Amino acid sequence: AVADGAAREIVERLSRERPTGAWQHALIRLATVWSADEELLDADPDLFDTLAGLSPVVPTELGLALAEPFRGVIELAHRWRRPAAHRGAWARALAHRKKLLAEEPAADRRSRLTEGIIALADDDAVRETMFPISVTRDVIHTATPDDADAIGTLMRQWARQGGLDARWTDRLVERWLVDDPASFQLIRDGGDRIIGLTNTQQVTERTVNCVEPLLQQHTDRLLDRPRGTGGWLLGAAYCPDRGAHAHLLRGLLRQVIMGGLLLTVSTPNPDYQRLLRGLRFQRHGTTADDVYRCGRKPEIFSQDFGSAALPDWTERLARTSGMRGGPRPTGQEVARALTGIADPARLAESPLLSSPRPRTVAELRADLWEAVRRLADSEVREEAEAGWILRHYYLGRPRTHQRLAQQLHISRATYFRRLRHGLDLVGGALAEERSVP
Incomplete structure (x- = not known):
């Protein structure tokens, strides 16, 4: 509820930049799916350009994104206010990114698309750690020998925070620095102060003395990887700033995805586990x-x-996130979609866009029309009456339920039974594996 009030205030303030219009609904969709291109937003070029012109909206490799903390606040409000529409937007974004990932040859863009899939993971630990509602303008760079003192200080803080033995940690850090200072990635704040780090060791015969203490009996399995494939061990990750910490971790994942590497993590930390x-x-x-x-x-x-x-890993993320299609559409969801069938902005919020496959707004509108038409043409009298009611109440000129019941010469009780039955049948048609042809 707090986020809802804050989200409305954000939109109201942005209305000073642009008059109220379709961009407000599109902004909510953009916040919900983390980042979006024109196709995912189902926006025409003018609407996309309007969004791009808003002050907190920035261009990214995947299209546009709403800067934090605005994005997180608006998404929280949308999830609280319209959970079904939120799930539908996630499902459509997930399917869109998986399709692009399957066709994308460039390693850098594949890593960004995968990051976008992770952003849709419905797991509290992933969302809070990897995508916190936190501003970050930090810069990541590779360590040099001159950074040894700062690294030692941060690693001692890491040890204290985790209740680790400080002397053993010091010896471990010294070994890492002697072997390869560049195994540390550092993150600096806007004032050029080092505020966090990660350490990754390339797992090879040469580095076995560094990785074996952290992997012990698991070391041989990593060294037995087929020749030509690479593997990294994440030995440490520490940053007290949540936004910068997320920046570090996402940067690491993009690196291993671009390199097609095996990433192994050794951690005693329950939060990381x-x-x-x-x-x-x-x-x-x-x-x-x-x-x-x-x-x-x-x-x-x-x-x-x-x-x-x-692909198998992203599919596991999708399955466990509960975003593969979702449950059979309810009559209430169908009724809301039919009510807003002439309004693309309202229809774009419908969870039916993902039942069970992703649809564009235009496809959903066409499928609804066709499902109602087929129902009205049914040889079963009850179904035909249900289709007639849906067509005349939702798709025709405005008429009351009472007037339509009189035209059919049926009681109000029978009329509403037919109405509910028709909505359920249309929901079932939309839930079929293929769209209504």
Whole structure:
């Protein structure tokens, strides 16, 4: 409810930049799906350009995006106010990105599309950690030997936060710095202060002395990967700023996706373990020893981001997010769609756009018309009467229920039974595997 009030205030303030219009509904859709191109928004070029001209809207590799915290606030409000429409928008965006990902040859854009799929994961740990409602203008860069002191300070903070043994952590960091300072990625705030880091080790015979303490009995499995494939071990990730932390983690995932790498994570941190389960990484168990002497053995997770494995992983994310089509459309959802059939902005919010496959607004409108027509042409009298009611009440000139019941020479009770039956039958037609031809 708090987000709802804040969202309305955001839209009202933006109305000073652009007069009230279709862009307001499109802005809600944009916030809901994280980023969107013209096709996903189902917007004409003028509407897309209007959105692009709003001050908090920025261009991205996937189209337009609404800057935080505006995006997160508007999405929360939409999810609270219209949960079915929110699910429908997610389902359509997911199908759109999966289709683009399957056809995209460029590694960088594949990584961005995958990031967009992760943004639709219906998992609290993923959303709160990877996509928090937090502003970030931080810059990521590779560490150099001159950054050793800052790295040591941050890693000691990381150890204290996780209750890890500080001396053992110092020895681990020293080994990483001696072996390869560039294994650290650092993030700086607007004032050029280093505020967070990640450490990834390339898993090879050369680095086995660095990775074996963190993987122990799981090390051989990684070293046995087929020649020509690469693997990274994420040994540490720390940043107290939520937005910058998310920036670091998403940047890491884009790197491994672009490289088609196997990413392995060794972590004793329960929060990271929940995140990795939410991301559907494969869990391999714990190490034999309490590596960090903190009372918790690290758990080992991995995910192959090679081109052959990526589609299966995104499909797992989709299945567990509950966004593959959704339940059979209800009569109430059909009624709302028919009521707004002449209004593209209202129809664009319908959860029927994803039942069970994604539809554009134009396709949904056509499918609704055709389903009602077929129902009215049915040889079954009750179905034909139901179709006649839907066609005349929703698709014809305005008439009351009482007037239509009189024209059919049926009682009001029978009339409303026919109406409900017709709405359910149309919902069933839309839920078929293929659109009504």
